[in-house]
Amino acid sequence: MDLRLTEEDRVLQERAREFTRRHLFPYELECERDDGLAPDRLAEIRSAVVEWRFNAINHAPEDGGQGHDLLQQTLIEEEWGQATGALWDVPWRPSIPLREGTEAQKDEYLRPACRGERRDAYAITEEEAGSDPSRIRTAAMRKDGGFVITGEKWHVTTGDVADFLLVHAHVDGDPAKPTVFFVEKDLPGVGVVRTPKYTHRFVFEHPIFALDDVRVGEDKVLGEVGGGNDLTREWFVEERLMIAARTVGASIRALDLSLAFARERQAFGKPIAQHQGVGFMLADMAAEIASEKSLLYRVCWEAARGSLSRSDLHALAAAVKLVCSETAGRVLDRAVQVHGGRGYMRENPVERLWREVRVDRIWEGTSEIQRAILLNELTKRGLQAFVGWPT
Ligand SMILES: Cc1cc2nc3c(=O)[nH]c(=O)nc-3n(C[C@H](O)[C@H](O)[C@H](O)COP(=O)(O)OP(=O)(O)OC[C@H]3O[C@@H](n4cnc5c(N)ncnc54)[C@H](O)[C@@H]3O)c2cc1C
Structure with a gap:
């Protein structure tokens, strides 16, 4: 089993790292302070996105995308996910179903x-329907051809900057015709x-x-x-994998900052990293990140090679999202x-990441819904999707 990246993928990873350092971190x-970025600042980052060829990393070149496979997208999103304020969402990735x-x-x-001239937002959730979309009330009644x-959509991410919505509705009000x-x-x-305002600072909004x-x-x-x-x-499969990639990035940055801080910060005559109570927290963070990253890359690598069936990929994406988002919650905590008191200050990236990774256990299917998908897979098809690797 050769787990090394190709030269092309390594260069892409390095480019994404550099882009994050130069165009997102600053x-x-x-x-955080302004609860978003001013239009001229957004325009500046958007030109950088095009210049660095990071627009539409998830779409085919014939449609104006970069044509990156799921492994390459993971490499990129892991780097972007280190940035706070959801600045990873400034580079646009038009929803994947648009290719249909x-x-x-x-x-x-x-x-x-893909060119960045238009932007979509995906609107499924409603006041009375989230985990169970069959409950949505938005109806599309046939009239005059x-x-x-009619309906109401909640939490529509990027709804403020989008110019069109992808609206999930029931034709004729019939739950058997979701469209x-x-x-x-x-x-x-x-x-x-x-x-509404949410726990995190997000560069864009989630209007109703x-x-x-x-x-x-x-x-x-x-x-x-x-x-x-x-x-x-x-849409969910791709989004779940990319959420996972970003939470891995967030966890890595948190460990990096925590290790640096714990080596410097003195208490009771030595750096706090040398107090086992702190050192073991760092050790647990490292072990959990190593483990989540292995799972994420295994699944994205297999998906990129096309060796997973649709149902296996659906089940594994749920496992990846569950493991990575829950790990990020523990790592960031x-x-x-x-960091002690400094860890609770909004000027500290770990505080911001701590708030921001919370939603990763909720959106694109809560942790409970991921578990329900896993249980469904286990009871219908058995263990194979999870343990039948390597083949
Ligand atoms: C910041 C943010 C951005 C979002 N962006 C979008 C977006 O762009 N587009 C969009 O359509 N939606 C979006 N959402 C909505 C998001 O996907 C939903 O909030 C999520 O799917 C959960 O639905 P709900 O909030 O209605 O909770 P509910 O479905 O009411 O769930 C409440 C609780 O019950 C649990 N639960 C429900 N069913 C089960 C079950 N079968 N077994 C065990 N537990 C269960 C849930 O896990 C949860 O703990 C966003 C949400 C947030 C917070």
Whole structure:
């Protein structure tokens, strides 16, 4: 088994590291202080994204993306995930189901989004429906050869900077017809109800949208009527792996900072790292990071080689997201503890990362939902997806 990166992948990893150092880290405190970045600052980072060819790392070159496989995306996202303020979200990655659009839809949405001229936000969750999307109330009623969409969508990440939404709705109000629609934000009937504040500082917002009799044509269906769950599932797999990659990055930065601090900081006549109570926290952080990183890379490497079935990848992505997000929670909690009072100051990256990794156990499926997916896989197909490696 050769676990070394190719030269091309190593160079890509180094480039992502350098990009993070030069174009994300310098703006972290500004983002924390101002609860976001000013338009000119965002424009500056966006030009750097294009210059460094980090736009649309998840899409094919023929659509204007970089054509990176899941392993390469993981290498990049691990580096970006070290940055606080969710600055990793400034480089845009148009939602993966957009590649399922027709040529006309790709020309109108995906390709401009890859170039950075348009931006999407994915709207599934509602006030009464999160983990269980079959409960959504947003309905798309057929009328005059098109659809009239009515409902409300919660926590729509990047909804403030997006210019179109991918709205998950039930055609004819029928839960058996879950469907994804392109909805332009400036259409009559689309409005922001409010923009709540969350625990983390996020460079963009997560508004609540109202859709009030929004008329769209038949050409605004992405994929097929009734195909919404498959599209959303495709989005979840990629998002879960990338969340995991970023939490690994966050954990690595936290350990790096904690080790440096613990070597310098003196208490009772020696550096605190030499007090076993602190040293063992560092040791646990290192062991857990080594373990989560192995799982993440194993799965992304196999996915990139195309050696996983769709169902195996779905189950393994849930395992990766569960393990990495829960590990990050423990690692960041220890990082705060190692730093003492300084670990609780917002000017300290470990404090910000500690707040920020909390949502990784909630969004794109809570930890409980990942466990439910794993249990379902175990009871239906057995252990193979988890332990049948290497083949
Ligand atoms: C900052 C942020 C950004 C987000 N961005 C987006 C976005 O861009 N687009 C979008 O559509 N959504 C987004 N979400 C929504 C997110 O995906 C949901 O919050 C998440 O899926 C959980 O749904 P819920 O909040 O309705 O919780 P609920 O589903 O009500 O769950 C509440 C609790 O019950 C538990 N639970 C539910 N079912 C089970 C079960 N079967 N077994 C055991 N426990 C269970 C959950 O794990 C949780 O602990 C975002 C959320 C946040 C906080």
